[in-house]
Amino acid sequence: MSRLVALTNRMQKTDKIFVAGHNGMVGSAITRALQSAGFSNLLKRSRAELDLADSRAVSDFFRKEKPHIVIFAAAKVGGIKANNDFPVEFLTDNLRIQTNVISSAHENGAGKLLFLGSSCIYPKYAPQPIPETALLTGPLEPTNDAYAIAKIAGVKLCQAYHREYGANFISAMPTNLYGPNDNFDLETSHVLAALLRKAHEAKTKRARELMVWGTGEPRREFLHVDDCASACLFLLEKYDSPEIINVGCGEDITIRELVALICEVVGFDGELTWDTTRPDGTPRKLLDVSKLRGLGWQPRIALRDGIVRTYDWFLKNIAQ
Numbered sequence: 636m637s638r639l640v641a642l643t644n645r646m647q648k649t650d651k652i653f654v655a656g657h658n659g660m661v662g663s664a665i666t667r668a669l670q671s672a673g674f675s676n677l678l679k680r681s682r683a684e685l686d687l688a689d690s691r692a693v694s695d696f697f698r699k700e701k702p703h704i705v706i707f708a709a710a711k712v713g714g715i716k717a718n719n720d721f722p723v724e725f726l727t728d729n730l731r732i733q734t735n736v737i738s739s740a741h742e743n744g745a746g747k748l749l750f751l752g753s754s755c756i757y758p759k760y761a762p763q764p765i766p767e768t769a770l771l772t773g774p775l776e777p778t779n780d781a782y783a784i785a786k787i788a789g790v791k792l793c794q795a796y797h798r799e800y801g802a803n804f805i806s807a808m809p810t811n812l813y814g815p816n817d818n819f820d821l822e823t824s825h826v827l828a829a830l831l832r833k834a835h836e837a838k839t840k841r842a843r844e845l846m847v848w849g850t851g852e853p854r855r856e857f858l859h860v861d862d863c864a865s866a867c868l869f870l871l872e873k874y875d876s877p878e879i880i881n882v883g884c885g886e887d888i889t890i891r892e893l894v895a896l897i898c899e900v901v902g903f904d905g906e907l908t909w910d911t912t913r914p915d916g917t918p919r920k921l922l923d924v925s926k927l928r929g930l931g932w933q934p935r936i937a938l939r940d941g942i943v944r945t946y947d948w949f950l951k952n953i954a955q
Contacts, residue, residue, distance in 0.1 A: 645872055653678040653702035655736050656709030660816040664864035665706055678702055687732040697739035705740045705748040715778050715916055717823040722781035729785035741796050748804040749871055750793050752786040754922055755779050764923035767879050776917045790879055797877035805874055810883035810922050814860035815948045830897050838903040848913035851891030856921045858884050859941035862934040869932045883922035884934045900942045
């Protein structure tokens with residue numbers, strides 16, 4: 636905790652901060668981190684209170700509240716199936732809400748904005764680990780290109796505001812995140828949350844086997860959302876460049892290894908079977924985090940410990 640507090644010399648504890656998407660996994664983690672660091676003037680609006688897709692409502696909110704710092708952690712997100720099934724919504728919804736917030740932040744004099752993108756903005760066959768310079772150097776992964784294009788547009792809009800108006804709008808690209816408040820709906824969740832729920836249900840039903848999508852060969856990097864929140868506070872204090880910056884742990888594992896680890900934590904000891912008719916997605920997705928490490932930030936939560944914490948949260952809040 637003292638590390639977070641020490642980073643807030645430039646940010647005033649009384650600064651008015653708007654966390655867009657504060658009820659989501661990332662937004663709630665950032666809100667917790669801000670509160671733990673002593674920030675008390677946080678603007679929080681639920682979707683019922685403020686529809687970020689409504690440009691007039693967003694404009695009115697910014698005009699009235701005039702937040703000094705804006706953290707954009709709101710997005711329509713989902714796993715391979717959701718992205719495949721609803722590309723129109725993933726593209727248009729994300730374009731709409733991020734444009735409304737970014738433009739209103741500028742129009743109402745926000746001192747700094749942090750836009751949270753995603754590692755899926757990089758080409759499907761980007762060099763590994765993926766450097767920030769890989770952006771727009773090749774075709775995207777088809778299963779989530781709509782979401783990726785929306786996030787790329789958000790990055791470019793922040794950079795355009797910097798170039799044209801000198802706005803201090805920065806963009807961070809987190810790797811695959813997991814943790815409290817994750818989405819555990821099997822129709823729309825990301826891989827770690829989906830596998831955790833599947834393993835839990837298989838254990839509860841005393842099933843003999845657990846079916847997993849794909850071959851298990853793709854490699855993925857996973858970062859606990861509380862580490863991501865720590866990195867976001869760090870960047871708000873230390874980083875002012877319009878150039879994107881990766882946020883990750885710098886290590887990856889295969890999906891097969893991830894499943895084994897999750898089953899160990901959950902306590903499922905049945906057989907694993909693989910549905911190879913299902914898509915694998917990108918073969919490997921590991922971020923080059925040397926830029927962030929060079930600034931002095933490092934993650935603190937190991938993957939196994941993070942999965943234990945997440946499963947504990949799942950049992951208390953989701954499991955029936």
